[in-house]
Amino acid sequence: MKIVVIGGTGLIGSRLVTNLRAHGHEAVAASPQSGVNSVTGDGLADALQGASAVIDVTNSPSWEDAEVLKFFETSTRNLLAYEAAEGVGHHIALSVVGTERLLESGFFRAKLAQENLIKASKNPYSIVRATQFFEFVKQIVDYSTEGNIVRMPPAFIQPMAADDVASAVARIATDRPVNGTVEIGGPEQFRLDDLRRRVRAAHQEPRQVLSAPHRRYHGIQRTQRAPITDKHAQLSQPPSETGVARSASPSAGASPPPASVGR
Secondary structure (H helix, E strand, O other), X not given: OEEEEEOOOOXXXXXXXXXXXXXXXXXXXXXXXXXXXXXXXXXXXXXXXOOOEEEXXXXXXXXOXXXXXXXXXXXXXXXXXXXXXXXXXXXXXXXXXXXXXXXXXXXXXXXXXXXXXXXXOOOOEEEEEEOOEHHHHHHHHHHOEEOOEEEEOOOEEXXXXXXXXXXXXXXXXXXXXXXXXXXXXXXXXXXXXXXXXXXXXXXXXXXXXXXXXXXXXXXXXXXXXXXXXXXXXXXOOOOOHHHHHHHOOOOOOOOOOOOOOOO
């Protein structure tokens, strides 16, 4: 299959391209760097020629409410229109578990708008909602750090390694469209403050971790279980303690959107 990965040079996109190629597919890493821009439409027609599937793992360069909404709506409309014109048989979009429970955030309102556009289209599709990535735990901690004190809410998190996200999305992309939503997530639920303590112990860091029940999470007052999968979700394999610490180390050039999976 020829599969075009929109956002194919990012954290998940680059892993997707590698995974798909390893399984014998023609994977195209499409991004502004390669002359393909889903917002302006530049390069889309050429990139999508002969494609069986398109995977959208793009992310907005701005998290400002109006800008992030404009990005996802414009990009998604363009992709769906170009795919329909080229006869692409499967549109796959990576989204976030619990999106409809986190609408205090403009980012999540934009992701929900993206999902609704896909559902309203006539394009065969699969929406893949993933939980937070292990790779972004450090950035979440940095956001919650003041001096040597880390104040984190005891809300639940169900982190998943980026490699596992890419593997799950690749598997779904090479199957028939579900014309619905699939949830994927990590195998284990942690409280944010407790996960940070485990990472701190593994790295022997001096920062003290304090529970802060009313602490906002990237500006969002989260419910305890907002980003947790339901019982029908596809779960990855449990990482070892070493894996937890390694996965929670900084990822090169990565920057997560507010309280989301990031791309």
